[in-house]
Amino acid sequence: MAQNPAQRRYMRRMVVLSAAYIAAVMLASWLIPDDAAATPLTVAIALVPALATSGFIWAMARYVAELTDEYVRMLEIRKMLVATGLTLALASGWGILELFTTVPRVQLFYVFPVWCLGLAVGSLVNKVTIGDGGPCL
Amino acid sequence: MKNRLKVLRAERDWSQGDLAERLEVSRQSVNAIETGKYDPSLPLAFRIADLFGLPIEEIFLKE
Numbered sequence: 001m002a003q004n005p006a007q008r009r010y011m012r013r014m015v016v017l018s019a020a021y022i023a024a025v026m027l028a029s030w031l032i033p034d035d036a037a038a039t040p041l042t043v044a045i046a047l048v049p050a051l052a053t054s055g056f057i058w059a060m061a062r063y064v065a066e067l068t069d070e071y072v073r074m075l076e077i078r079k080m081l082v083a084t085g086l087t088l089a090l091a092s093g094w095g096i097l098e099l100f101t102t103v104p105r106v107q108l109f110y111v112f113p114v115w116c117l118g119l120a121v122g123s124l125v126n127k128v129t130i131g132d133g134g135p136c137l
Numbered sequence: 138m139k140n141r142l143k144v145l146r147a148e149r150d151w152s153q154g155d156l157a158e159r160l161e162v163s164r165q166s167v168n169a170i171e172t173g174k175y176d177p178s179l180p181l182a183f184r185i186a187d188l189f190g191l192p193i194e195e196i197f198l199k200e
Binding site for chain 1 (some may be wrong): 161162163165166170171174175177178181
């Protein structure tokens, strides 16, 4: 599927934000020693990469808002709903397991990557139910 | 919802891509509407009707 202007803008934003995220993670790793205490300074530095991840979410929201093709927008929103449902179900399920059993603790950091994997599942659901997986971003 | 989009398009010798370009949507959208997998919004249905010079009810039919 040829990219529309909204998809091109989304890709440009994601490239810039990804570069910023990698730079912020490297900077935080370099500045904060292992097992550093949570002081205002270490927290502030550690939160810089979170600005980039918040930027990813902003870019996705802008992408959906800027899509002029209502059918493609529906496919994308369906993907996001599947990803959200899957992530909430997995997070809640694992959280309950952690509460009652000795399963390994999963860091909250992994919620976002799991949601992104959920988008692929959403694309598969679109393909199976509508016959069209939607744009591959 | 059933529609006569494929017939109307064929009468004008337009491909799905031609119709998509005129409606400023993706070819996938035209295909999904034509095959009844997706019902367009009212604004898009009006754009389709305007393009073919027909009332909406002569393009989109009740089941």
